[in-house]
Amino acid sequence: MRGVVLNGPGEVSVVDRDDPKIIEPTDAIIRVTAACVCGSDLWPYRGVEKLDGMAPMGHEYVGVVEETGPGVRNVKVGDFVVGSFFASDNTCEICRAGYQSRCVHAVAMNGIGTQAQFARIPLADGTLVATPGTPDADLIPSLLAASDVLGTGWFAADAAAVGPGKTVAVVGDGAVGLLGVLAAREMGAERIVAFSRHADRQRLATEFGATDVIVERGDEGVAKLKDLTGGLGAHSVIEAVGTQQSMMQAVRATRPGGHIGYVGVSHDVHLPGDELFFAAVHLHGGPAPVRRYLPELIELILTRRIDPGRVFDLTLPLENAADGYKAMDERRAIKTLLRP
Amino acid sequence: MRGVVLNGPGEVSVVDRDDPKIIEPTDAIIRVTAACVCGSDLWPYRGVEKLDGMAPMGHEYVGVVEETGPGVRNVKVGDFVVGSFFASDNTCEICRAGYQSRCVHAVAMNGIGTQAQFARIPLADGTLVATPGTPDADLIPSLLAASDVLGTGWFAADAAAVGPGKTVAVVGDGAVGLLGVLAAREMGAERIVAFSRHADRQRLATEFGATDVIVERGDEGVAKLKDLTGGLGAHSVIEAVGTQQSMMQAVRATRPGGHIGYVGVSHDVHLPGDELFFAAVHLHGGPAPVRRYLPELIELILTRRIDPGRVFDLTLPLENAADGYKAMDERRAIKTLLRP
Missing domain, CATH: 3.90.180.10 (Medium-chain alcohol dehydrogenases, catalytic domain)
Structure with missing residues (x-):
């Protein structure tokens, strides 16, 4: 064959x-x-x-x-x-x-x-x-x-405890991130913020249910998200990249007590214990x-x-x-x- | 004053x-x-x-x-x-x-x-x-x-999703770890494994509800725990130390899909993303x-x-x-x- x-x-x-x-x-x-x-x-x-x-x-x-x-x-x-x-x-x-x-x-x-x-x-x-x-x-x-990709985006949304009334942020605009948006919509999220700097992906994210798009990434992106959420950050964050920057963006975008579902395969990521500790977030992920x-x-x-x-x-x-x-x-x- | x-x-x-x-x-x-x-x-x-x-x-x-x-x-x-x-x-x-x-x-x-x-x-x-x-x-x-210490041990058990039928492991035999044992008992855990090498603390852990004590720590302790759990690890792990060794012991002691509640204030801890990813555990903690x-x-x-x-x-x-x-x-x- x-x-x-x-x-x-x-x-x-x-x-x-x-x-x-x-x-x-x-x-x-x-x-x-x-x-x-x-x-x-x-x-x-x-x-x-x-x-x-x-x-x-x-x-x-x-x-x-x-x-x-x-x-x-x-x-x-x-x-x-x-x-x-x-x-x-x-x-x-x-x-x-x-x-x-x-x-x-x-x-x-x-x-x-x-x-x-x-x-x-x-x-x-x-x-x-x-x-x-x-x-x-x-x-x-x-x-x-x-x-x-759908099953993985779905798991990420589930791991991020997406549900009615929640604000969800999605880090990563690849297929998994985009389908994380779709999953969040199906799970009843109130607001879905897609981080994306590519016009075609922004469009698809919006069609899948994103209510807001942020083009900045890293701490700049986090600052924009905080502006949208009364300074608190999202209840649920889907991480679908797997780099140090994307993981820290996810941690910082999540409000205290909020949930991160991470499915980007981690490469050269080291999470600083002290920052994670005081973030007081839930972290769950892995191979979906x-x-x-x-x-x-x-x-x-x-x-x-x-x-x-x-x-x-x-x-x-x-x-x-x-x-x-x-x-x-x-x-x-x-x-x-x-x-x- | x-x-x-x-x-x-x-x-x-x-x-x-x-x-x-x-x-x-x-x-x-x-x-x-x-x-x-x-x-x-x-x-x-x-x-x-x-x-x-x-x-x-x-x-x-x-x-x-x-x-x-x-x-x-x-x-x-x-x-x-x-x-x-x-x-x-x-x-x-x-x-x-x-x-x-x-x-x-x-x-x-x-x-x-x-x-x-x-x-x-x-x-x-x-x-x-x-x-x-x-x-x-x-x-x-x-x-x-x-x-x-009680509130912190209680939160750790809650964050570790302790409940009836669960096997719980507790890393750290200080006051918080010991009260994590007590919290796990109150929350209905089926089996509570305390990691402890000090006789007085082992005794108190047992009185608080520990069903098993493991004296080894680190990967050796994890191996003993796996022996007790059909090779799978605990459903719920309470981490009450805050060092690199204790956090990695907690990650490795937890079965896939299990929960870690960590309340030891992290000092010089860096969690390797790839190991955490494939561990597929839930991680939650912070200041209780x-x-x-x-x-x-x-x-x-x-x-x-x-x-x-x-x-x-x-x-x-x-x-x-x-x-x-x-x-x-x-x-x-x-x-x-x-x-x-």
């Missing part, structure tokens, strides 16, 4: 890879209908995360089940399925508490690489959620978004347990209540994956969908 | 200080019935926190109202009162959300110094809670504990909003349901304050009560 690999910083290519095979009885093989490039794929693409040789890429996917191992019960050949970027058994104590991304048997899908024609899905019963029938073609991008939210998100998409697929502003054949990475790296695209 | 001051590291003395006066109409003056030495007083005592000249000491207190400003409505001369270590108006938006220690008008009581015969209490209506009548003398230590809990805690004490005053294992006249600091610094005492 054909699949995307990264050979080194900036070096994306599409190569022949071995067709995946059932290894464990709990595996399934899917034919990938759509995959995409994640903001987190840009960390190794930019050389910030070091790779140890050639790596298969991709961890977001929707597809059709081609084959199942003898232990698989919940999905069957022909099912259209959505999974998340960590395979999970969905039965262990950690999964049952809603933290499937930290399942005791978790398998990271980016080690498998779903930017490919086929993919092996470990722990298929726990990981995959089948849609009732085959979804309309125009819903594919939204279902694919549920696989990571997307599986927890998938049934609800799929329902919202199939009933056309939400349209998260709009974050895909570039669609390319799998063979052109390199162009998709480049467009995201240069911020010409918010998110690239790849069709195998 | 007589009052305790710190002249420099290790240099505690009791000196003549000006009698406090009503400054703002919302002030009250109290005659201090009992004050005490806090673990956090040891930071400047040990020179870890730098002082700018001579500093009045003390921020925990119970006493009798001597005088009130013209704007005071809720307490009157002769009332026996308990306050907390931050004066707060208890009416602003932050107070109403339960974060009185970060009140928009908060005044730190350690700038006033309650290890003294009298003390000015700013924002008396918001800060002080009067008991019905004068409490029995033997309840004074417990009411004094409510002023900080003791005022939120005071009515409930006073009730539990007056009805003799809890006996937090047992953390005071040394009682001295105010004039002997220096001995009280020394005994705590050398770990010969858990906590020193001072009688003016």
Whole structure:
């Protein structure tokens, strides 16, 4: 089969890879209908995360089940399925508490690489959620978004305790931040402030529910937010970048007793204990347990209540994956969908 | 009046200080019935926190109202009162959300110094809670504990989402950690693991409700805790020290999705973003909003349901304050009560 690999910083290519095979009885093989490039794929693409040789890429996917191992019960050949970027058994104590991304048997899908024609899905019963029938073609991008960026933005809003009457600020205007805006709207936030300096992203943020946009970032951005909130800061802050600046912006944008949901993969971040202590905020985040939210998100998409697929502003054949990475790296695209 | 001051590291003395006066109409003056030495007083005592000249000491207190400003409505001369270590108006938006220690008008009581015969209490209506009548003398230590260490341990347990069925681990066997154990028991925790290497503190922890004691600390202590919890770690971890080691012990002792309540005043702590991210824990803490809990805690004490005053294992006249600091610094005492 054909699949995307990264050979080194900036070096994306599409190569022949071995067709995946059932290894464990709990595996399934899917034919990938759509995959995409994640903001987190840009960390190794930019050389910030070091790779140890050639790596298969991709961890977001929707597809059709081609084959199942003898232990698989919940999905069957022909099912259209959505999974998340960590395979999970969905039965262990950690999964049952809603933290499937930290399942005791978790398998990271980016080690498998779903930017490919086929993919092996470990722990298929726990990981995959089948849609009732085959979804309309125009819903594919939204279902694919549920696989990571929507689920991640949703978790961030949940972790930030978004709810009715709350003022929510969103740090980061990538796909996750934008879908954090959408999630905050769905959870009933009263006011949603998007930090964004890019006109196209500001527009989409507003369409997703942002009531205010602040173009400044860092402490300047925080000062603007305080102006909007009687000097107190937001009740809930979604952090969707993962840098020292974005984390400190989130901490400083949150009122005492408020909540931060952080989902930007932390790179070279060190939180100063004293500032965090006196901030008196709630901090929760990490790799989103997307599986927890998938049934609800799929329902919202199939009933056309939400349209998260709009974050895909570039669609390319799998063979052109390199162009998709480049467009995201240069911020010409918010998110690239790849069709195998 | 007589009052305790710190002249420099290790240099505690009791000196003549000006009698406090009503400054703002919302002030009250109290005659201090009992004050005490806090673990956090040891930071400047040990020179870890730098002082700018001579500093009045003390921020925990119970006493009798001597005088009130013209704007005071809720307490009157002769009332026996308990306050907390931050004066707060208890009416602003932050107070109403339960974060009185970060009140928009908060005044730190350690700038006033309650290890003294009298003390000015700013924002008396918001800060002080009067008991019905004068409490029995033997309840004074417990009411004094409510002023900080009990309220702080209680907040830590609350921030750590302690509840029925949960396994709770407590890092730190000082007065706050020990009262975190007591709070966890009151909140219905199923299992309470105290990290402690001192026999007297282990004993008190057990009497307060600890079901297990681990003498190892750091990663060794974490390994022991994992052995007790099926490899997963605790649901709830109370951190009551404030060092890099204790914070990382708390992070590593918590299962994915679990909660850390941290109340040790952070000194030279830097939390590594990547480890925190993949830990997927909830982190909440800071200066405890003791005022939120005071009515409930006073009730539990007056009805003799809890006996937090047992953390005071040394009682001295105010004039002997220096001995009280020394005994705590050398770990010969858990906590020193001072009688003016």
